[in-house]
Amino acid sequence: MDAQLLIPGVIFGLSIGAIFFLMAIGLSLCFGLMRIISLDQLLYYSIGAYLTYTVSLATGSVWLGMLAGVAVAGVASLVVERVVFLRIYERELTFSMITSFGILIGGIGVIKYFWGVVPRPVAIPTLTQVDIAGTEVPVYRLMVIGIAAVVYAGIWVFLNGTIIGKAIGAGIENVEHVEGLGINVSRLFTITFVIAGTLSGLAGGLHAPLIMVDPQMGLEVLAFVFMVVIIGGLGSIKGTLVSAFIVGQVVSLGSLVYAPLAQMAPFAIMLLILLIKPTGLYGSALLKR
Amino acid sequence: MMNAWRWWWGILLAFSLLALARAVVPLPFVIEVLIFSIYTMGCNFLLGRVGFISFGQPAYLAAGAYGTAFYLFYFGTNPYIGILAGIVSGLAVAGIVGPLFVRLRSDYFALVNLALAVIMYYLMQKVLAGITRGDNGLWFLTRLSSTPVLDISRPGQFFIFALLVALAVWVLYKYLDDSIYGACCLATKINEDKLEFIGYSNYKVRLAAFLIANTTTALAGAMYAVYLGFVSPEITSPHRAPDPVVVTILGGTGTLYGPIVGAIAYTGMKDVISKMIGNWELFIGFLLVFIMLAGEKGIWGTLQPRLEKLLSARKARTAAGEVAEARR
Numbered sequence: 001m002d003a004q005l006l007i008p009g010v011i012f013g014l015s016i017g018a019i020f021f022l023m024a025i026g027l028s029l030c031f032g033l034m035r036i037i038s039l040d041q042l043l044y045y046s047i048g049a050y051l052t053y054t055v056s057l058a059t060g061s062v063w064l065g066m067l068a069g070v071a072v073a074g075v076a077s078l079v080v081e082r083v084v085f086l087r088i089y090e091r092e093l094t095f096s097m098i099t100s101f102g103i104l105i106g107g108i109g110v111i112k113y114f115w116g117v118v119p120r121p122v123a124i125p126t127l128t129q130v131d132i133a134g135t136e137v138p139v140y141r142l143m144v145i146g147i148a149a150v151v152y153a154g155i156w157v158f159l160n161g162t163i164i165g166k167a168i169g170a171g172i173e174n175v176e177h178v179e180g181l182g183i184n185v186s187r188l189f190t191i192t193f194v195i196a197g198t199l200s201g202l203a204g205g206l207h208a209p210l211i212m213v214d215p216q217m218g219l220e221v222l223a224f225v226f227m228v229v230i231i232g233g234l235g236s237i238k239g240t241l242v243s244a245f246i247v248g249q250v251v252s253l254g255s256l257v258y259a260p261l262a263q264m265a266p267f268a269i270m271l272l273i274l275l276i277k278p279t280g281l282y283g284s285a286l287l288k289r
Numbered sequence: 290m291m292n293a294w295r296w297w298w299g300i301l302l303a304f305s306l307l308a309l310a311r312a313v314v315p316l317p318f319v320i321e322v323l324i325f326s327i328y329t330m331g332c333n334f335l336l337g338r339v340g341f342i343s344f345g346q347p348a349y350l351a352a353g354a355y356g357t358a359f360y361l362f363y364f365g366t367n368p369y370i371g372i373l374a375g376i377v378s379g380l381a382v383a384g385i386v387g388p389l390f391v392r393l394r395s396d397y398f399a400l401v402n403l404a405l406a407v408i409m410y411y412l413m414q415k416v417l418a419g420i421t422r423g424d425n426g427l428w429f430l431t432r433l434s435s436t437p438v439l440d441i442s443r444p445g446q447f448f449i450f451a452l453l454v455a456l457a458v459w460v461l462y463k464y465l466d467d468s469i470y471g472a473c474c475l476a477t478k479i480n481e482d483k484l485e486f487i488g489y490s491n492y493k494v495r496l497a498a499f500l501i502a503n504t505t506t507a508l509a510g511a512m513y514a515v516y517l518g519f520v521s522p523e524i525t526s527p528h529r530a531p532d533p534v535v536v537t538i539l540g541g542t543g544t545l546y547g548p549i550v551g552a553i554a555y556t557g558m559k560d561v562i563s564k565m566i567g568n569w570e571l572f573i574g575f576l577l578v579f580i581m582l583a584g585e586k587g588i589w590g591t592l593q594p595r596l597e598k599l600l601s602a603r604k605a606r607t608a609a610g611e612v613a614e615a616r617r
Contacts, residue, residue, distance in 0.1 A: 037396060087582055093396050094342040098538065099581040101344070101531045106574025108528075113571065219527040223407035226400045234396060264416060267408045271389060274401070278393050 007135045009256050015141040017248020018148030022203035024228040024240045026196025032172040032235030033192050034089055036096035041200040042218030043107035044073040048204025049213045050115055053122050062125040066205035070198055077197020081190055111215045119214035144206050168192055227266045231273050233283020303549055304456050316444055322552045323451040324512050327458050329548035331505035332533035337543025339498045340478030345402025346533045348409040349503040351525035352382040353510030358427045358520040366434040368441050372511040379507015383500050391495040406530050414522040430518025447516055458505055463545060474498050535577050541590030550589045
């Protein structure tokens, strides 16, 4: 494989991995702190993408659309958390999974009601290309990677530098102790959930110009996001980053080798990793509660 | 004799009602209910007895359906052998992924299964498109040959066959529930350490349950294939993933009649509502949320204690009457 193909392939993989990372980090944080599997993150992803479409069509600026998508996704996740998840934190893990799948499917119904089933295109914010080692690479993909890197740094600073972030980090270790210290755990849960929803919305907004926006888009990335979360280990931010990188590269470079297999290869890797380490790369075995 | 009667009356009642329903309700509806209840029984067993939530049931359904379809499309014409091929392929798929999956914790199990269903969808739609004909699906209704005793290529006779199979599957699960193995399954759900301590292997109990449940699911898939005479990747599409879980919970998790009650309620609602409004997903999604928040016992789980109360009250009354009779 020559460099002409390899460099765009790697960049493509990094940008796809960045989007998977933004979505998986929400799932992972929610699992780590609240012990829920929040499949409705995929709904906020679709909401982010659809609002990017609508607002960018109305105002002409895709970036403004993404901002609107992120904001609405955050509000939607806040509403869902207050109305539904508040009642099910105490229940079993599977409970949250079924309920959130219900929200996801119902939300897809709502999206179909408002926007119809026809796939919609979103304009790419910048069409400029940049020259890397003799190959033209679209700037937008580099921007996606940059934004994901900023988000990772932001999450890292948030978790290690602020009181709320430290409380969340401590809650991932042991939520009862945090509650015992007099910290309002319920508010902590809300904050985490809204962060997760917002990041999913951002992922949707960033992904929208690269693909067609359609109601099923959440279900299409579902398998990949799951694989990222499973390979990295539930509840681990670092693991999510590493596995998002791996899955992105496998999807991208795999499709250069043989296109149909690109979608299967991450699954094979997931099986392999689960065979060696049933909790994923960085997942700890003590997470049962 | 009395015991056997008590053991059987419920299911005989349920199935004779279903058989009678053929005269009143359109045939496709009853067949759909029967196949769906077989489909759900596997999921019900996994969820209610072993405590595995599986969002990947469509993967095994598709394994069964495509096993049947491949046989009937490329090789033979006998639908019975086709169904057998479907069961074998379902067992094979479950046998390949089972040893890996059952070692996982329940949260990973749920995620991995859903991923499997999506992968199955891609596999059937794109990767194997040469064999499965992608979204067009395999059509083989006209290839089905008529069989001597029970001609299941005709809907009327297929109904009798589906009824018998559903009855057989139900009896199997009833038997499993009452056996020592069923107790082991319940134990691995409730306290795996204790089960290990008694000397059973959690892994083996779970693996067996996984194989049994998913082979049942594959059977349902094979029956769908023969009944519809056509299989497309739509059967394993991710939207359909929650269907069996919804029906299980709607009917009542872990109860024996739950799958049948749930299948009737779900298929009925789907029929009625899809006629009235086009937006079926919206409804099913919010129904699911509502069921989960309102009460996880489901229809049969709520009805059962009341029925028992009613029956025992009547029994007490007749007993009191007999005592009064004797005094006089």
